[in-house]
Amino acid sequence: MRMQNKIGIVTAAGSGMGRAGAIRFAKEGASVAVVDLNADAAAEVVKEITAAGGTAMAISGDLTDDAFARNIVRDTVRAYGGLDFVWNHVGHPGPAAIEGLDWADYDLAMNLNVRTVMVTTVAALPEMRARGGGSLLYTASTSGLTGSQFSPVYNIAKFGIVGLVHGLSKRYAKEKIRVNAVCPGPVDTPMLRVFVARPDSQMPAGETAETLVQKRGGQVPMGRFARPEEVANAALFLLSDEASYITGVSLPVDGGATA
Numbered sequence: 025m026r027m028q029n030k031i032g033i034v035t036a037a038g039s040g041m042g043r044a045g046a047i048r049f050a051k052e053g054a055s056v057a058v059v060d061l062n063a064d065a066a067a068e069v070v071k072e073i074t075a076a077g078g079t080a081m082a083i084s085g086d087l088t089d090d091a092f093a094r095n096i097v098r099d100t101v102r103a104y105g106g107l108d109f110v111w112n113h114v115g116h117p118g119p120a121a122i123e124g125l126d127w128a129d130y131d132l133a134m135n136l137n138v139r140t141v142m143v144t145t146v147a148a149l150p151e152m153r154a155r156g157g158g159s160l161l162y163t164a165s166t167s168g169l170t171g172s173q174f175s176p177v178y179n180i181a182k183f184g185i186v187g188l189v190h191g192l193s194k195r196y197a198k199e200k201i202r203v204n205a206v207c208p209g210p211v212d213t214p215m216l217r218v219f220v221a222r223p224d225s226q227m228p229a230g231e232t233a234e235t236l237v238q239k240r241g242g243q244v245p246m247g248r249f250a251r252p253e254e255v256a257n258a259a260l261f262l263l264s265d266e267a268s269y270i271t272g273v274s275l276p277v278d279g280g281a282t283a
């Protein structure tokens with residue numbers, strides 16, 4: 025098993041890629057804290073993991089709350105005795121508009137994409153140091169590599185995550201804490217619909233979020249979206265010891281979109 029005896033946290037694990045990752049890591053032997061705002065969704069993921077013989081616990085709360093974002097580390101260490109990995113997966117699309125930008129939405133996007141991720145990271149580092157190493161994984165996006173004309177704030181945030189990966193990876197390499205990111209293109213999750221349905225995301229007349237989503241999938245070189253499990257597979261590799269000499273990488277998982 026590729027994650028035998030590893031202890032870790034996955035944020036936004038009640039749905040989409042985070043859910044797929046939590047299930048996959050547990051199948052590979054990890055004990056997983058499943059963190060999500062949606063308590064029922066987190067509990068369902070834990071139920072699925074434990075029914076399959078895995079180890080997981082749900083921690084539900086709002087990651088915009090600094091205390092909660094910090095305490096998920098404390099609670100995981102208390103329950104399982106340490107911390108080896110964190111997949112900081114939570115994020116938010118933010119506004120599509122520039123003119124008439126909704127600043128409350130700006131703050132929420134910067135909080136969920138950047139601030140909360142930093143709060144959890146700061147709490148996790150001493151725990152990983154105490155274990156003699158660890159693995160931090162972030163979810164950036166292709167919008168953090170090339171930028172999207174429809175997501176100005178999201179671009180700032182996800183380029184920031186890629187920058188964080190560069191800096192932290194060098195800073196903690198000697199302490200055996202590896203730091204990487206996955207950069208998904210469009211993935212078939214609820215968030216994809218949120219992206220295209222935002223006000224000012226320039227939906228052409230006659231289109232709906234669903235028709236536009238399908239068209240966007242066709243624009244990817246592979247001609248389709250990623251399945252959440254395909255991003256979880258990349259996350260598994262980067263978090264596991266198989267990637268022992270890989271740090272500072274922001275890996276596109278995008279069907280060729282940024283090629």
Ligand SMILES: NC(=O)c1ccc[n+]([C@@H]2O[C@H](COP(=O)([O-])OP(=O)(O)OC[C@H]3O[C@@H](n4cnc5c(N)ncnc54)[C@H](O)[C@@H]3O)[C@@H](O)[C@H]2O)c1
Nearest residue numbers: 036038039040041061086087114115165208210211213215
């Ligand atoms: N779906 C895509 O096409 C896509 C592409 C690139 C990057 N991403 C990134 O992937 C991550 C999540 O995307 P997904 O598609 O797996 O999402 P999703 O829509 O499937 O799930 C998001 C989860 O986050 C939880 N959540 C929302 N706000 C929260 C909060 N304040 N505190 C705790 N949990 C909260 C929700 O309850 C939900 O379970 C984000 O970082 C996003 O930017 C998504």
